[in-house]
Amino acid sequence: MREVQLPSHEVVWSIGELAERAGVTVKTVRFYSDHGLLPATARSTGGHRRYGPGALDRLRMIRSLRALGLPLPEVRRVLDAGGAADRVLEDAVAGRLRELGSELKALRWREAALRLVGESPPAERAGRLRLIATVGVPPSTAPLVRFWRGWLPPRMPAGATSAFLEVAVPQLPDEPAPAHLLALARLHAMTTAPCPGGRRPEPEVHRVAGAHGTAALYAGLAEAYELASPQLRRARDPHPGGALDAYVAAYARAYGSRDTRTFRRLLSARLAAEPRLERYWELTAVVRTPPGGRPEPTPGSADDWLRAALDRDNAAAG
Known part of the structure; x- marks a missing residue:
């Protein structure tokens, strides 16, 4: 783990501060970070995770995609798609709709x-x-x-x-x-x-x-x-x-x-x-x-x- 000294003017949040702003628990932020979906901007000299403002938008996007029922690998594909994000999201949504159709059929x-x-x-x-x-x-x-x-x-x-x-x-x-x-x-x-x-x-x-x-x-x-x-x-x-x-x-x-x-x-x-x-x-x-x-x-x-x-x-x- 590389220790980074952050510039004093850069806005960063601790894991607790990010969780508070996003309205989630610290456990949720840590879970997505541990799975590589929400990488920390840097580490403090004490080794604690620090997140920039972009992490808040990314966390909100993760929660929205998860609310659609997309599994973690699909969420990662959408987040990492860059300019092709819209197409990847459409494919993921279409796949989830097919799965839901099968699940609803079984429930009926x-x-x-x-x-x-x-x-x-x-x-x-x-x-x-x-x-x-x-x-x-x-x-x-x-x-x-x-x-x-x-x-x-x-x-x-x-x-x-x-x-x-x-x-x-x-x-x-x-x-x-x-x-x-x-x-x-x-x-x-x-x-x-x-x-x-x-x-x-x-x-x-x-x-x-x-x-x-x-x-x-x-x-x-x-x-x-x-x-x-x-x-x-x-x-x-x-x-x-x-x-x-x-x-x-x-x-x-x-x-x-x-x-x-x-x-x-x-x-x-x-x-x-x-x-x-x-x-x-x-x-x-x-x-x-x-x-x-x-x-x-x-x-x-x-x-x-x-x-x-x-x-x-x-x-x-x-």
């Missing part, structure tokens, strides 16, 4: 979990606690993605797989309610449970169409679901029309057939024998529905509507 899900447990009937609390423990807070949709990747043909084009996953895997709500968490926990339990016989049932059309044919099938089904969605929103009864025609055409291409009355009857029988995932789509609808809102159509509800429309069309044709 934690609140939903607490409300779920608090509002549950006593007889159901233990089971729901176990469900929450398996899904985590905030929950992840990764198990749902893995479930569908196992369902789809393994060599299906990546773009088609991604497009299907965007539709089939629900987005986490920004304002989760207890019902959202419970539905996600049940989806997690459903999609991670061992399959009977050790293998997930695969639709027949996957085997017939192959990976690329299945990709074309799901693209056609997505169009049919989009056409059917307004009918579901208006609570219209299933009926023939453009949505059903697009639905049948997608399957006809996958099976290498044409849309004929005979094919429509065969398709109805084939679809009735396929594995169903009603429970998945029911739970997905809950996740997608805002509190107090009306359920939005899902691929499952649109498919049910179109199957019913196909059955009605076949019955009307005799």
Whole structure:
């Protein structure tokens, strides 16, 4: 430590005087000094720290940055940036905002979990606690993605797989309610449970169409679901029309057939024998529905509507 004799005309403060002017404790000033954020202007002959007027502005800046929640390394970067301080500060604030977004998201899900447990009937609390423990807070949709990747043909084009996953895997709500968490926990339990016989049932059309044919099938089904969605929103009864025609055409291409009355009857029988995932789509609808809102159509509800429309069309044709 180098001892410095300060000129008598230079304004300097002891650590206590700086703390008093800044409205903080001596311990606070010492903490920032020890971490190199608030270097002393010099030392007295007795080795005591002395601070010039610039230290007061620097200390106030440190406290302002810390009030934003910036960690010490980020504070140091801003203070030492010189002419680039504005840009460094913008980057630090943006990073902190991202962190806060994640923290707030976790807190909202934690609140939903607490409300779920608090509002549950006593007889159901233990089971729901176990469900929450398996899904985590905030929950992840990764198990749902893995479930569908196992369902789809393994060599299906990546773009088609991604497009299907965007539709089939629900987005986490920004304002989760207890019902959202419970539905996600049940989806997690459903999609991670061992399959009977050790293998997930695969639709027949996957085997017939192959990976690329299945990709074309799901693209056609997505169009049919989009056409059917307004009918579901208006609570219209299933009926023939453009949505059903697009639905049948997608399957006809996958099976290498044409849309004929005979094919429509065969398709109805084939679809009735396929594995169903009603429970998945029911739970997905809950996740997608805002509190107090009306359920939005899902691929499952649109498919049910179109199957019913196909059955009605076949019955009307005799």
